[in-house]
Amino acid sequence: ETGVTQSPTHLIKTRGQQVTLRCSSQSGHNTVSWYQQALGQGPQFIFQYYREEENGRGNFPPRFSGLQFPNYSSELNVNALELDDSALYLCASSWGAGQSETQYFGPGTRLLVL
Amino acid sequence: SQQGEEDPQALSIQEGENATMNCSYKTSINNLQWYRQNSGRGLVHLILIRSNEREKHSGRLRVTLDTSKKSSSLLITASRAADTASYFCATEETSGSRLTFGEGTQLTVNP
Numbered sequence: 001e002t003g004v005t006q007s008p009t010h011l012i013k014t015r016g017q018q019v020t021l022r023c024s025s026q027s028g029h030n031t032v033s034w035y036q037q038a039l040g041q042g043p044q045f046i047f048q049y050y051r052e053e054e055n056g057r058g059n060f061p062p063r064f065s066g067l068q069f070p071n072y073s074s075e076l077n078v079n080a081l082e083l084d085d086s087a088l089y090l091c092a093s094s095w096g097a098g099q100s101e102t103q104y105f106g107p108g109t110r111l112l113v114l
Numbered sequence: 115s116q117q118g119e120e121d122p123q124a125l126s127i128q129e130g131e132n133a134t135m136n137c138s139y140k141t142s143i144n145n146l147q148w149y150r151q152n153s154g155r156g157l158v159h160l161i162l163i164r165s166n167e168r169e170k171h172s173g174r175l176r177v178t179l180d181t182s183k184k185s186s187s188l189l190i191t192a193s194r195a196a197d198t199a200s201y202f203c204a205t206e207e208t209s210g211s212r213l214t215f216g217e218g219t220q221l222t223v224n225p
Contacts, residue, residue: 002156033212042202042215043157056212088154094211102147103213107156 002026004093004106012112013081021076021109025093031055032074033103034066037088049074050096086113119216120203126222133190135219137203138183144206146179146186147213151200160188160201193223 003026013019025032031050035043045058049068063079072093078085088110092103121136137146145164149157163170163179163186170177176189190197200220204213 002159004156031211035213035215039154040217042204042217043213045212045214048212058212090156092157092213101211102159102162104159105149105157108154110154 002093002104002106004091004104006089006091006106006109008109009107010110010112012114014114015081015083017081017113018077018079019081019111021078021089021091021111022073023076023091023093023106024073025091026104029093029095029104030072031094031096031101032068032072033092033094034074034076035090035092036060036085037090037108038084039087043090046076081113083113086111120201120219122219123217124220124222126224127193128224129193129195131193131223133193133197133221133223135188135201135203135221137186137188137216139186139203139205139214139216140184141205142208143181144208144211146177147204147206148175148177148186148188149202149204149215151202151218153199157202190221193221195223195225197221197223 005024033048034046037043047057052068068074088108090108092105094101094103147162148160174191200218202218204215
């Protein structure tokens with residue numbers, strides 16, 4: 001167990017709806033990264049938060065947004081859901097952005113968009 | 115975009131045999147990490163090798179890194195059925211701390 005938790009574990013939504021996924025980082029970690037993993041593929045970087053500020057973003061549209069709280073937990077929000085948003089969403093926590101530290105992953109939230 | 119490319123895509127071996135997986139990447143990196151994933155669950159970190167290191171060991175795992183060839187290999191010795199999983203390499207580029215993953219190698223270890 002990494003100490004990184006995510007909620008909910010599974011979620012079913014319909015096209016056009018909005019969703020919020022949550023991540024609690026490992027104790028002592030101040031950086032949270034979010035990844036999207038489509039079936040049969042490797043995870044793709046969405047964005048990273050370091051000390052409550054966005055610290056890098058991957059090739060995802062603005063309807064993917066995030067937030068990091070003072071306790072370093074984080075949320076991923078996706079608006080106007082599309083069928084292709086169906087995936088496993090993973091968060092990872094680490095200490096210090098850009099310092100070559102191991103990222104520890106949570107169990108993921110599986111989102112199905114119908 | 116996927117930077118790391120794992121080879122082979124799938125590998126099936128017998129228990130006790132060694133398993134070797136390879137990873138190639140394209141840009142300059144700070145480090146390369148290997149992760150394991152069991153059947154759509156979260157990723158488990160296996161080992162991190164920094165760009166100035168050439169080889170690293172952890173238990174039954176041995177990782178090599180050749181920055182001139184932009185490639186890495188993961189060797190699992192004396193494999194067990196419990197090693198059955200998908201294995202991903204991920205690179206942390208010099209431009210930032212995001213991880214860029216390959217598409218993974220599906221390892222099946224038959225009892």
